[in-house]
Amino acid sequence: MSDLFAVQVRGRSTALGPQACVLHGHALPFAEALLAGIDTVTAAAPLRHLVTPGGHVMQVAMTNCGRFGWCSDRRGYRYDPVDPQAGRPWPAFPPVFLALAGEAAAAAGFSGYRPDACLVNRYAPGTRLSLHQDRDEDDRVAPIVSVSLGLPATFLFGGFARGDKTVRVPLLHGDVVVWGGVDRMRFHGVLPVPPGVHPDTGGYRLNLTFRKVR
Numbered sequence: 001m002s003d004l005f006a007v008q009v010r011g012r013s014t015a016l017g018p019q020a021c022v023l024h025g026h027a028l029p030f031a032e033a034l035l036a037g038i039d040t041v042t043a044a045a046p047l048r049h050l051v052t053p054g055g056h057v058m059q060v061a062m063t064n065c066g067r068f069g070w071c072s073d074r075r076g077y078r079y080d081p082v083d084p085q086a087g088r089p090w091p092a093f094p095p096v097f098l099a100l101a102g103e104a105a106a107a108a109g110f111s112g113y114r115p116d117a118c119l120v121n122r123y124a125p126g127t128r129l130s131l132h133q134d135r136d137e138d139d140r141v142a143p144i145v146s147v148s149l150g151l152p153a154t155f156l157f158g159g160f161a162r163g164d165k166t167v168r169v170p171l172l173h174g175d176v177v178v179w180g181g182v183d184r185m186r187f188h189g190v191l192p193v194p195p196g197v198h199p200d201t202g203g204y205r206l207n208l209t210f211r212k213v214r
């Protein structure tokens with residue numbers, strides 16, 4: 001991605017609600033460092049396909065870093081300070097993760113954001129994430145900061161009931177979606193990722209989702 005493009009796209013934002021927005025290209029200046037950070041995290045805590053409480057294997061490959069990691073298994077969803085696969089704490093946040101999350105949250109109106117969990121998601125083409133609320137966190141007000149890298153995707157942003165109308169939000173490499181406050185409990189999801197090749201991530205979409213759990 002050329003620096004010229006980064007300068008042109010960064011700074012524009014689209015409101016999705018009173019306290020929800022897309023910060024277009026906000027992560028572009030951090031992208032290389034974020035991808036290096038993802039490599040560090042996945043070397044210590046490999047991406048894996050979690051099983052849902054209902055026994056389905058999730059299409060999205062996931063891992064975590066930070067004080068807590070989001071886990072799913074036959075017993076349910078939870079945040080765990082220990083990677084159950086490795087039997088040790090999740091890797092620490094790469095410093096650039098905290099820098100970007102704090103800066104993006106501030107740009108969206110949430111100053112002093114201190115996330116304690118970051119879910120790393122990898123989408124192969126065809127992978128989708130069905131509509132859901134992020135409701136396993138104790139803090140239901142602090143924002144979710146969601147960073148898109150690599151292949152483009154369409155994000156669905158809905159209301160407070162599953163059946164509410166959704167808007168389709170195209171997400172490109174470097175885009176950041178922030179939702180908190182009154183918009184924190186909105187349903188959201190990702191349509192199947194179209195096939196493609198991205199110069200920085202190959203055949204994948206990567207997503208970082210920051211939360212404040214406790």
Ligand code: MD6
Pocket residue numbers: 060070119121129134146155188189190207209
């Ligand atoms: C995204 N991800 O990949 C948004 N939520 O753009 C999520 O909303 C999400 O990947 C809960 C658990 C896993 C996720």
Ligand code: FE
Pocket residue numbers: 132133134188
């Ligand atoms: Fe979510």
